[in-house]
Amino acid sequence: MNLDIDRRAFVASLGGAAVIKLMDHEGRADALEDYSIEKLDAAVAQAQGQQPAFPTVAELEAQIETRHSRRGVGSLFVGQGLGNENVKRLEALPEKPTLLDFFQKRFMPANHVLQSATRALKTGMSEEIILACLLHDVVQNLIKVDHGWWGAQLFEPYIPVKSTFAIRYHQTLRFYADQAAGYEYPDLYKRMFGVDYVPPKYIEATYKMVRKHKWYMEPRLVTVNDLYAFDPNAVVSIEPFIDIIGRHFKQPKEGLGYDNGPVAHMWRTIQFPDSPL
Numbered sequence: 182m183n184l185d186i187d188r189r190a191f192v193a194s195l196g197g198a199a200v201i202k203l204m205d206h207e208g209r210a211d212a213l214e215d216y217s218i219e220k221l222d223a224a225v226a227q228a229q230g231q232q233p234a235f236p237t238v239a240e241l242e243a244q245i246e247t248r249h250s251r252r253g254v255g256s257l258f259v260g261q262g263l264g265n266e267n268v269k270r271l272e273a274l275p276e277k278p279t280l281l282d283f284f285q286k287r288f289m290p291a292n293h294v295l296q297s298a299t300r301a302l303k304t305g306m307s308e309e310i311i312l313a314c315l316l317h318d319v320v321q322n323l324i325k326v327d328h329g330w331w332g333a334q335l336f337e338p339y340i341p342v343k344s345t346f347a348i349r350y351h352q353t354l355r356f357y358a359d360q361a362a363g364y365e366y367p368d369l370y371k372r373m374f375g376v377d378y379v380p381p382k383y384i385e386a387t388y389k390m391v392r393k394h395k396w397y398m399e400p401r402l403v404t405v406n407d408l409y410a411f412d413p414n415a416v417v418s419i420e421p422f423i424d425i426i427g428r429h430f431k432q433p434k435e436g437l438g439y440d441n442g443p444v445a446h447m448w449r450t451i452q453f454p455d456s457p458l
């Protein structure tokens with residue numbers, strides 16, 4: 182079963198039709214993905230008999246100028262739920278945190294990425310693609326704007342180049358159907374954005390480059406799994422991926438955030454989102 186998106190609730194969550202008119206298409210698409218992930222987490226919590234962490238009418242009344250934060254801010258940094266819920270105290274990470282520590286204490290519930298990686302695993306895709314699926318949206322905990330590029334940057338020093346390529350460009354390929362590869366343009370996008378949807382120039386230019394690239398299928402397969410990764414009844418866990426992470430994720434011995442690498446600060450920001458400076 183796939184997740185139904187209530188169009189009215191979605192439109193309301195963004196601040197109403199008038200606000201949506203002012204957004205560009207890419208912004209609308211990102212908002213939709215973000216909204217779908219939140220709704221999925223809420224639906225899974227409900228299916229498991231818990232109070233939904235993110236009620237389905239999550240941002241129902243929200244309007245840009247009535248919100249305390251912008252839509253593009255990472256989900257770690259704002260209270261989830263009806264829009265005025267307080268943020269929760271976060272569990273401390275160990276001194277030398279690993280990717281698994283971040284998954285368990287910063288990225289959870291992570292239903293969407295776990296579902297998409299599970300599908301990649303079950304359909305026999307390469308380990309680079311499975312890893313890319315597992316990681317493709319987790320940067321949304323840090324920032325949501327242009328999450329393909331941010332996500333690729335966050336992982337680039339630690340994962341295979343093909344996985345980085347897949348994460349960076351899945352954001353672009355969402356808007357371009359490829360029936361031969363099993364990716365249909367989502368009906369939802371047609372309904373939400375209208376049939377006149379034209380991606381912004383930088384996305385079109387990126388698409389042209391990626392379409393001709395020898396690694397085109399890497400991000401393409403991330404989008405294929407993406408379509409099937411909004412199932413509120415799926416039970417998923419990180420366990421099946423521990424070996425793949427072990428084989429392909431170059432865990433720095435100092436811990437993520439402490440290897441003095443180019444993105445160490447990004448990991449520290451995720452570790453300590455409550456730091457004032």
Ligand SMILES: [Fe+2]
Pocket residue numbers: 214317318328351352
């Ligand atoms: Fe994504």
Ligand SMILES: [Fe+2]
Pocket residue numbers: 293317318407
């Ligand atoms: Fe996704």
